[in-house]
Each structure stands twice: as C-alpha cells, then as structure tokens.
Amino acid sequence: MIFNVLTLFPELIENSMNTSITGRAIKNDIIKLNTVNIRDFAENKHGQVDDYPYGGGAGMVMQAPPVYRAYKSIEDRIQKENKKKPRVIYLTPQGKVFNQKMAEEFSKEEELVFLCGHYEGIDERVLELIVTDNVSIGDYVLTGGELPALVMMDSISRLVDGVLNNKDSSVYESFYDNKLEYPQYTRPEEFMGMHVPKVLLSGDHKKVDEWRKEESLKRTLERRPDLLDES
Ligand code: 6GU
Numbered sequence: 001m002i003f004n005v006l007t008l009f010p011e012l013i014e015n016s017m018n019t020s021i022t023g024r025a026i027k028n029d030i031i032k033l034n035t036v037n038i039r040d041f042a043e044n045k046h047g048q049v050d051d052y053p054y055g056g057g058a059g060m061v062m063q064a065p066p067v068y069r070a071y072k073s074i075e076d077r078i079q080k081e082n083k084k085k086p087r088v089i090y091l092t093p094q095g096k097v098f099n100q101k102m103a104e105e106f107s108k109e110e111e112l113v114f115l116c117g118h119y120e121g122i123d124e125r126v127l128e129l130i131v132t133d134n135v136s137i138g139d140y141v142l143t144g145g146e147l148p149a150l151v152m153m154d155s156i157s158r159l160v161d162g163v164l165n166n167k168d169s170s171v172y173e174s175f176y177d178n179k180l181e182y183p184q185y186t187r188p189e190e191f192m193g194m195h196v197p198k199v200l201l202s203g204d205h206k207k208v209d210e211w212r213k214e215e216s217l218k219r220t221l222e223r224r225p226d227l228l229d230e231s
Contacts, residue, residue, distance in 0.1 A: 001107070015108030030161075062117055062118065067170040117145050
C-alpha cells in the first residue's frame with residue numbers, strides 16, 4: 001500500500017505515521033508514505049497558495065493551480081509505472097462518514113491519494129477535477145484535513161497484510177462482526193480488591209469463548225445499540 005498525502009503540513013503526517021505500528025510497517029516496507037507539500041507547487045516565490053474568496057466572506061481559499069500541480073506530480077509517476085488511476089480522497093466534513101467497512105474497502109487498493117485542505121477549503125474546480133471520494137471522520141469541525149487523513153491511514157494500515165503481528169492481533173476487536181470488544185484483563189490477578197473474572201483463569205477455552213461472546217453482546221447493547229441494527 002502506498003499512501004500519498006497532499007498537504008501543507010507534511011511533517012505532521014510524517015511524524016505521526018513514523019510512530020508505533022505504522023512506523024514499523026513503513027520501516028519494513030509493508031506500507032509506503034509519500035507526502036507532497038502543496039507549497040512546493042506555488043506559482044510565486046513567496047510560496048503563497050491561498051487567496052481571498054470570490055464573492056467575499058471570511059477566510060481564505062486554497063488555489064486550484066498549486067493543488068492540481070501537486071496532484072499531477074503523483075499521477076505522472078503512477079502513469080509511468082503503468083498503474084491504474086488512484087482513488088483521491090478529499091477530507092471534508094461534507095463527506096461520507098468514515099467507518100470500518102470503508103476502511104476495509106480502501107485497504108484493497110494498491111495506492112491511495114489523500115488531499116488535505118486548510119482555511120475555508122479548496123477551490124471547487126480542482127476538487128471537481130481530481131477527487132473521487134469525499135470523506136469526513138465525524139460530525140464536528142477541525143482546522144484541516146491532516147488529522148482525518150491520519151485517522152484513515154491508521155485504520156487502513158492495520159488491515160494491510162503484514163502490518164499487525166501476533167502481538168497486535170486483529171481477530172477479536174471492536175467492530176469485528178459489528179460488535180464491541182469484550183473486557184480485557186492482565187496481571188495482577190487482584191487489583192485494589194477487584195478480581196479477574198474466574199472463567200478467564202479456568203483454562204476452559206470453550207467457556208472463555210462463550211463468556212467473551214456474551215460480554216461483547218452485552219456491551220454493544222449497553223453502549224452502542226445502533227451497531228446491532230446495522231448488521
Ligand atoms: Cl475530514 N475535515 C475537516 N476539516 N473537519 C472535519 C473532518 C474532515 N471530519 C470531521 N471534521
């Protein structure tokens with residue numbers, strides 16, 4: 001999987017992605033991160049890439065030409081490699097709300113492009129030209145698309161073969177089968193007078209499995225009953 005990120009803040013993307021599990025996957029060449037600084041494609045020597053909105057109003061708008069040229073630098077490379085045009089994801093609160101099913105779908109692509117906007121957004125014409133998917137990470141407002149892109153890349157990465165090892169196993173987890181994860185315990189067996197559920201110490205794998213399934217369902221009913229309607 002190659003993640004291409006068009007952004008004004010490449011160091012934010014790189015610092016985060018080079019940390020922890022995604023960082024290990026990048027080191028091991030299982031995923032690749034390619035950040036493209038939109039400012040490098042500015043027309044003027046000051047590197048300005050935004051301007052006042054036509055029609056007036058608050059804030060600044062990112063200009064179409066630098067965004068287009070930055071995107072084109074990725075597309076040209078992909079075309080040379082005889083690969084198909086990648087999906088281009090624009091991070092916007094106006095997009096479809098991201099979920100696990102979308103993460104699974106995106107993880108099947110061999111390459112993705114994330115477009116991160118700032119200020120009051122990006123000139124609509126370049127969006128029309130290059131964006132294939134508008135995605136939001138929830139109903140609240142952020143200052144830019146970088147954190148949403150990082151959220152998406154994190155969740156997509158862990159679905160890519162070889163990113164997780166046994167120790168960070170992904171079989172039983174929240175949203176596996178649209179259910180929340182069961183509670184987990186580790187040593188010590190007693191903490192502040194609270195004990196680990198006896199069944200987990202029993203060594204009876206069948207009983208443990210049953211207990212976990214039950215807790216999973218109980219927890220989902222209590223905390224996220226909306227998930228059960230979806231499945
Ligand atoms: Cl994807 N972008 C921005 N700027 N704000 C958001 C968002 C995205 N998703 C939720 N809020």
